[in-house]
Amino acid sequence: xxTTTFPRALSLRVRPILGLASAAAGAVALxxxxxxxxxxxxxxxxxxxxxxxxxxxxxxxLAFLVVFLASIAWLWSRxxxxxxxxxxxxEIGVMFTGLxxxxxxxxxKPTWGVWWTWEPRLITTAIMFAMYVGYLLLRSLExxxxxxxxxxxxxxxxxxxxxxxxxxxxxxxxxxHQLPTxxxxxxxxxxxxxxxxxxxxxIAGTVLYAYLMAERVRLELGRGTxx
Amino acid sequence: MRRALLVAERELxxxxxxxxxxxxxxxxxxxxxxxxxxxxxxxxxxxxxxAAGLTWIALAFAAMLATTRSFDRELEDxxxxxxxxxxxxxxxxxxxKVLALxxxxxxxxxxxxxxxxxxxxxxxxxxxxxxxxxxxxxxxVPPLVTLYVALSLRLRARALVVPVLVLPVxxxxxxxxxxxxxxxxSGDATGALGWSGLxxxxxxxxxxxxxxxGPVAIE
Numbered sequence: 001x002x003t004t005t006f007p008r009a010l011s012l013r014v015r016p017i018l019g020l021a022s023a024a025a026g027a028v029a030l031x032x033x034x035x036x037x038x039x040x041x042x043x044x045x046x047x048x049x050x051x052x053x054x055x056x057x058x059x060x061x062l063a064f065l066v067v068f069l070a071s072i073a074w075l076w077s078r079x080x081x082x083x084x085x086x087x088x089x090x091e092i093g094v095m096f097t098g099l100x101x102x103x104x105x106x107x108x109k110p111t112w113g114v115w116w117t118w119e120p121r122l123i124t125t126a127i128m129f130a131m132y133v134g135y136l137l138l139r140s141l142e143x144x145x146x147x148x149x150x151x152x153x154x155x156x157x158x159x160x161x162x163x164x165x166x167x168x169x170x171x172x173x174x175x176x177h178q179l180p181t182x183x184x185x186x187x188x189x190x191x192x193x194x195x196x197x198x199x200x201x202x203i204a205g206t207v208l209y210a211y212l213m214a215e216r217v218r219l220e221l222g223r224g225t226x227x
Numbered sequence: 228m229r230r231a232l233l234v235a236e237r238e239l240x241x242x243x244x245x246x247x248x249x250x251x252x253x254x255x256x257x258x259x260x261x262x263x264x265x266x267x268x269x270x271x272x273x274x275x276x277x278a279a280g281l282t283w284i285a286l287a288f289a290a291m292l293a294t295t296r297s298f299d300r301e302l303e304d305x306x307x308x309x310x311x312x313x314x315x316x317x318x319x320x321x322x323x324k325v326l327a328l329x330x331x332x333x334x335x336x337x338x339x340x341x342x343x344x345x346x347x348x349x350x351x352x353x354x355x356x357x358x359x360x361x362x363x364x365x366x367x368v369p370p371l372v373t374l375y376v377a378l379s380l381r382l383r384a385r386a387l388v389v390p391v392l393v394l395p396v397x398x399x400x401x402x403x404x405x406x407x408x409x410x411x412x413s414g415d416a417t418g419a420l421g422w423s424g425l426x427x428x429x430x431x432x433x434x435x436x437x438x439x440x441g442p443v444a445i446e
Binding site: 075124127128130131133134135137138141142147150151153154155157158159161162165 | 371374375378379382383384387388391392395396398399432436440443444446
């Protein structure tokens with residue numbers, strides 16, 4: 001027997017605020033990324049892809065970390081909210097991983113000369129994408145809600161190991177991909193205005209993630225109630 | 228631990244009486260080695276990295292095949308329900324299956340590597356290093372394969388979902404085993420030992436993870 005203790009009244013108040021905050025933060029981020037931030041000295045305007053590519057990758061990491069924590073919470077408490085958070089975050093994480101791959105590919109063509117190549121960051125990201133597609137596939141094949149949640153929780157716990165592998169892969173092997181610029185020992189290796197823009201874009205993306213999560217969790221819990 | 232050993236012993240006895248899992252795993256490895264030499268031609272097929280990579284991919288599939296067959300056997304006579312009903316039955320079943328698969332995969336791995344060396348006429352410079360990497364790879368692969376096969380038990384389309392789930396998560400093991408095997412074939416002792424270290428680490432991490440959450444996965 002699963003339990004649902006999601007604060008619905010709180011959710012009703014928070015979701016519209018999150019939606020508005022997400023739209024506002026997105027507009028500011030777009031202005032900074034397209035107008036305020038200077039073009040890259042070498043790559044020119046192509047580098048502006050970074051302001052969507054990096055937040056997408058960050059949100060993928062965040063989403064899969066949330067899947068991991070929600071999976072532990074499910075095994076611990078058998079709370080339907082934990083499972084709803086896990087599936088919502090996994091779907092959003094897969095979407096942002098796919099987005100990061102596609103945007104990275106678009107960025108790679110003019111800078112590396114190829115859409116795709118053998119490269120540790122690319123390969124490990126693609127594998128992470130496959131892992132969580134597998135997670136969603138597993139969920140779709142089990143009808144019983146409790147069994148589905150338990151099986152998925154086990155995968156959600158194991159699969160998170162790929163997040164640090166993706167992030168650190170460029171430091172372990174010879175990589176064409178840029179080394180970590182912000183999340184690295186020492187100060188960030190980036191122009192101050194570019195860094196500010198990037199941080200705003202990451203914040204805007206995180207607010208969007210929170211909004212999507214609130215909506216998707218509501219849908220998932222509603223589906224459980226309807227069933 | 229005693230129960231896990233009993234499950235492993237029972238598993239290996241069943242395999243000895245009816246070695247279909249072992250033969251299927253060996254057959255698959257052999258076919259892939261033949262296919263490799265046919266598809267790539269002798270010069271590319273004999274490259275240490277190519278030969279090692281394909282051997283370990285074959286062994287990963289062989290491990291999935293043998294484990295799936297092992298759990299199918301439990302389901303056929305409903306023996307699994309009796310084991311799961313025992314106190315600590317899930318832990319014993321998971322650990323016993325991992326031990327049995329390690330033994331079985333050891334046979335398949337050494338046979339598979341030997342077949343690759345003989346059929347592709349490879350000059351192995353460091354045979355002891357090759358044996359070490361093979362043994363460690365044999366220990367590093369089973370915990371996660373058993374975990375995912377157990378997880379997919381009684382699931383429709385299990386044959387579809389197991390490789391999709393298992394192969395990506397085996398990436399560190401397969402990468403380390405492939406690079407270590409290639410290093411041993413080409414005479415790079417430092418490389419072979421370095422990759423062996425990574426195999427030990429992956430074996431420990433996957434073993435601890437499997438023992439912690441593996442029993443939960445068995446339904």
